[in-house]
Amino acid sequence: MDYIQKYQSWVNYEALDSTLKTELLQMNDAQKEDAFYVDIEFGTGGIRGLMGAGTNRVNVYTIMRATLGFSRYILSLKRHKKVAISYDNRLNSSAFALRAAGVLAAQGIEVYITKNLRPTPYLSYMVRTNDCDGGIMITASHNPKAYNGYKVYDETGCQLVPRLADIVIQEIxxxxxxxxxPFDESSPLIHWVDEAFDQQYLEQVKTIQIEKLDKKPLKFVYSPLHGAGGPIVPNLLKSLGYDVYPVESQMVNDPNFGATASSNPEEKLAYEGALALAKQIQGDLVLVTDPDADRLGxxxxxxxxxxxxxxxxxxxxTLYYVLSRKQAHGLLPKNGYVFTTNVTTPLIEKIAKSFDMTVETTLTGFKFIGEKAKAIEGSGVYVFGCEESYGSLIxxxxxxxxxxQAVYMLCEMATFMAEKHQTLIDLLNTVYEQYGYFVEETLNLNLSGIEGKKRIESLMTYFRNNRLSIKNKEIVQIDDVLKQQTWRKTGVEPLNYPVSNVLKFYYRDGSWIVLRPSGTEPKLKIYMSVVGQTKAMAEETLENYKLTVQGLLGQI
Incomplete structure (x- = not known):
């Protein structure tokens, strides 16, 4: 069925949601093609896309289709037939969550769903504590307000890894x-999870404490950017005796993100409101979580x-603090593991190995870290995991x-340093002096729509066939994750990563560049990492890399 036929089938459906029907009738041909040329796909973070009418959009019908496919996967497991659901502040999130619950219930699956918005890690914890077979989180994470999405979890509270996601995709x-x-939103199989569960989750968060701090003089400014951290984070910090100042205008559950210019902690625009409050009260730390509260800026x-x-x-x-303070208290495990990704700073590996931790590197996507955490159960001790994109797990x-958890540990860390009349910047400089000046940056090439997708594919093909050469920098290794092979001068070897369209170029001086199409946004992400004897030398090298890459992109 081509996109015109798909479009007509939606327009002709008499019971179609009236808002979606109006949108369809106002579409031009290009908009029709973009909305219907494909069915919305699972990426590295499940489904994520623009809300609206069409098979290539997030709407109640694509949510129902995905949930029916997921329910068939859950039933095939022949386990408990239970699923947990939560959602963030985005437009339609609560309605999508309830409809997903209704679809699951109609298939005879028991559902635990939060009464109100709650963080992604909270959902993961719900899956584990309720002995569920899986979970669903309705969120688009840090994407702009026009987006929504659908993250899917396994019985361990980990996002589905590709081999399991493929089964769900086949069902869908x-x-x-x-x-x-079919759906039944009033089914007795649907159980509502209220605020009473908050304390259970927060008591677990408190177990990450390392230092018992009597004095807590610092002022912490916090914003959830209108999202799911609002009902949780300030209560946690206040219960621990920290002096927290919420940005009240951004504490409101608002799908339009009315009091912030950005929902993404990676962008400085997201800090404007919190920074203004910090300057007003002379705050010591500004903490900003994204809408589903899995990332911290x-x-x-x-x-x-x-x-x-x-x-x-x-x-x-965070890693340096956790390892150094645990070592000071004799709490470092002998068989500890630290997990990182192939686009995260090499500083993580250097720090971890200096404390005799085993380091494992995987692809971007915390599901891969979750999978590795499961693999070491019984033989190793999970100590830390992180990604460069503002996400960690303690x-x-x-x-x-x-x-x-990240907010909790940052507050403890900053307070501990304050006792020494130092800040986290002082601690960061100490880390750099000990391990080297590592500097990283990510270039985002935004390319939306059909043409954008083609452009990303052509760029990846070009660099797969033509090395990314930097003047006076010798390439010593190339990882092609799609082909699952590593090239070195000594020959080609197998690469033990899940298949993904990722290229990584290593240079002799310890720097590297990674090209990776985003699995959740219409962009090509280009990660760069350099190291220098001084900060100035590292930053100069990085600037040279940026200019070279930008020049190449302009020529291709």
Whole structure:
């Protein structure tokens, strides 16, 4: 069926949601093609896309189709037939969550669904504590407000890895009729999870404490960016005696993100409201979580100015603090594991190995870290896992990124440093002096729609056939994850990663560049990491890399 036929089938469906029907009738031909040329796909984070009418959009019908496919997967497991569901503040999130619950219930599956928005790690914990077979989180994470999405979890509270996601995808692809999917939103199989569960989750979060701090003089400014951290994070910090100042205008559950210019902690625009409050009250730390509260962004007051920390820097600081303080208390496990990704700063591996931790590297996507955490059960001890994109996990009582844990540890860390009359910037400089000045940056080439997808494919093909050469920098290794092979001068070897369209170029001086099409956004992500004897030398090298890459992209 071509896109015109798909479009007509939706327009002709008499019971179609009236808002979607109006949208369809106003589409031009290009919009029709973009909305119907494919069925929306699972990427590295499940389904994520623009909300609206069409098979290539997130709407109640694509949510129902995905849920019916997921329910068939759950039933095939022949286990408990139970699924947990939660959602963030986005437009339609609560309605999509309830409809997903209704579809599952109609298939005889028991559902535990939160009464109100709650964080992604909270959902992961619900899966584990309720002995569920899986979970669903309705969220588009840090994407702009026009997006929504659908993350799917296994029985360990980990997002489905590709081999399991493929089974769900196969089930979904057999469902051709979007409009005849049964659901029962009033089923007795649907159980509502209320605020009483908050304390159970927060008590687990508190177990990550390392230092018992009597004095807590610092002022912490916090914003959930209108999202799911709002009902959880301030209560946690206040219960621990921290002096927390929520950004009240951004504490409101608002799908339009009315009081913030960005929902993404990776963008400095997201900090405007929190930074204004911090300057007003002379706050010491600014903490910003994304809408589903799995990512944390940080700004630190140091010598009278506020400094923005990257995800790599925050993860490196957290790992160094956790390992050094546990070592000081004799709490470091002998068989400890630290997990990182192939686009995260090499500083993570250097720090971990200096404390005799075993380091395992995997692809971007916390599901791969969750999978490795499961694999070491009984033989190793999970210590830390992180990604460069502002996500980490300190204790794996959940199996996804947890910004609630991250907030807790940043507050403890900053307070511990304050006792020494130092800030987190002082600690970061100590880490750099000990391990080297690592500097990273990610270039995002935004390419939406059909033409954008073609452009991304052509760029990846070009660099797969033509090395990414930097003047005066010798390439010593190339990882082609799609082909699952590593090239070195000594020959080609197998690469033990899941198949993914990723290229990584290594240079002799320890720097590298990675090209990776985003699995959740219409963009090509280009990650760069360099190391220098001084910060200035590292930054100069990085600038050279950026100019070279940007020049190449302009020529191809």
């Amino acid at each position: 692809q057999t469902i051709e009729d979007y409009f005849q999917i 940080v700004m630190v007051k140091h010598q009278g100015k506020y400094h923005f920390l990257s995800g790599n820097q925050t993860a490196s600081l 204790s794996d009582f959940v199996r996804d990124k947890d910004a609630v």
